[in-house]
Amino acid sequence: MKKLLVLTDFSAIATHAAEYAYFLAEHLKANMTLCNAVIVAADIPLAGLASWPLEESDTFVQNSDEEIQLLKKHLEASDRGGNYQPIISLINDSGTLTNVLNDTLEQSQIDLVIMGAHGGDGVHTFLFDARCRNMIESIHKPLILIPSKAKFAPIKRISFATDFKNPDDDLKFIYTLISLAKQLNAEILLTRVYDGSHQSPEFEQWIKNFLVELSDIANYPNIYYRMVKSAGTETGLDWLCEHGQVDLLAMVHRQRGFFNNLLHESDTKKKAGEVSIPLLIFQD
Numbered sequence: 001m002k003k004l005l006v007l008t009d010f011s012a013i014a015t016h017a018a019e020y021a022y023f024l025a026e027h028l029k030a031n032m033t034l035c036n037a038v039i040v041a042a043d044i045p046l047a048g049l050a051s052w053p054l055e056e057s058d059t060f061v062q063n064s065d066e067e068i069q070l071l072k073k074h075l076e077a078s079d080r081g082g083n084y085q086p087i088i089s090l091i092n093d094s095g096t097l098t099n100v101l102n103d104t105l106e107q108s109q110i111d112l113v114i115m116g117a118h119g120g121d122g123v124h125t126f127l128f129d130a131r132c133r134n135m136i137e138s139i140h141k142p143l144i145l146i147p148s149k150a151k152f153a154p155i156k157r158i159s160f161a162t163d164f165k166n167p168d169d170d171l172k173f174i175y176t177l178i179s180l181a182k183q184l185n186a187e188i189l190l191t192r193v194y195d196g197s198h199q200s201p202e203f204e205q206w207i208k209n210f211l212v213e214l215s216d217i218a219n220y221p222n223i224y225y226r227m228v229k230s231a232g233t234e235t236g237l238d239w240l241c242e243h244g245q246v247d248l249l250a251m252v253h254r255q256r257g258f259f260n261n262l263l264h265e266s267d268t269k270k271k272a273g274e275v276s277i278p279l280l281i282f283q284d
Contacts, residue, residue: 001180004032005104005141007097007115010067015074017116017146020278022075024114025086027154028183033108034071035091037100038064061094068092098138105141114144123237123249123275136253140283142176144248149276158280159189159226159246161237166254167210173252173282178218187222189246193236194227241277250280 006021008014018034025032038061072088093100104110117132132145158181162170174190181188190211207225215223228236228244241249 001028001111001183002030003109003111004028004030005101005108005110005113006032006034007101007113007135008034008036008068008071010036010064010071011116013116013118013148015071015116016148016150017114018071018075019078020146020150020152021114021144022078022086022088023152024155026084028180029084030111031087031089033089033091033104033110034068035100035104036064036068036093037097038092038094061092064092098134101139105139110141112144113139113141114146116148117145118148123241123279136281136283143281143283145279145281147275147278149274150278151276153247155184155186155247157187157189157246158248158250159191159240159244160250161191161193161240162252163194164192164207166252169284170252171214173250174214175218176282177250177280178220178223181222182220186247187224188220189224189226189244191226191228191240191244193240194229199227241275246277248278248280250282252282252284254284 004021004025006018008018021032024030068090072090075088076085091100091104093103095103101113105113113135115132115135135143158177160170160174160177164170174188177188180186211223211225215221228240237249240246
C-alpha cells in the first residue's frame with residue numbers, strides 16, 4: 001500500500017477519517033491524496049455533497065480550495081509519534097463524487113480508498129447507509145470505512161470474515177490483506193461466523209491444511225483461524241466488532257454469498273452498539 005485516496009466533504013466525520021488515514025499512512029509509509037468533489041450546478045444534492053447556483057460556482061470552488069488546503073495543513077501539523085511524514089496531494093474538482101473519484105482512479109495509482117461514515121447501530125446499518133452503499137457499489141478498489149468512534153491505534157489484528165464457500169476466490173483478497181498485514185506487522189484472523197451446526201472432521205482438517213498452505217506460500221506465519229458462533233451473520237459481526245479484540249474487519253462484497261446474506265438479513269431483535277473499528281471492503 002503506497003498511496004491512499006481519502007474522500008472528504010470537510011464535515012467532522014470526514015475530517016476524523018482523514019486524520020485516521022494520515023495516521024495509517026504514517027505506519028504504512030504511504031502517501032495520500034485528499035479528494036473533494038464540488039457540485040456547482042443547481043441540482044438535487046447527493047448525500048454528503050454541497051450544491052450551489054452556477055453563477056456562484058467560482059466563489060464556492062475557491063472556498064473549497066481554501067478548505068482542502070487548511071485540512072492538509074491540519075494533517076501535516078498533527079504528530080502522533082510516527083517516524084514518516086506522508087506527502088499529501090490534493091484533488092478539488094467540480095462534478096459528482098462518483099465522476100471525480102472514477103477519473104482519479106483512472107489517472108492515479110491508488111491502492112486504497114478511505115472515507116468516513118457515521119458509526120450506525122451495528123455493522124448492517126453502518127455498511128448499508130445510503131452513502132456507504134453507493135460507494136461500495138461504485139468503485140473497484142479496496143475501501144476502508146472509518147466510523148466516527150474509530151481510535152488512533154496501531155492495527156495489530158485484522159479479521160477477515162468469510163463463510164469459506166468461495167475459498168479459491170477468497171485467496172486473492174487474503175493475499176492482498178497479507179501484504180497490508182506485513183507492513184503493519186499485524187495478525188490475520190480468518191473468521192467464520194456460523195450458526196452452531198456441527199463442524200465435520202473433513203472441514204476441520206481442510207481448514208488446517210488451508211492455513212498451513214497459505215502461511216507457507218505467503219511466507220507469513222501470523223495467520224490464524226477463528227469461529228464465531230451466532231444465530232445470524234449480522235449478530236456475529238457485531239459481536240466481533242465489540243468484543244473480538246480486532247482493529248480492522250475485512251470482508252468481500254459479492255453479489256451472492258456472505259456479504260449478500262448480510263445485506264438481506266433482518267436480525268433486529270437486539271440493537272448493537274455503534275461500530276468503532278474500521279471496515280475494509282474488497283469488491284469482487
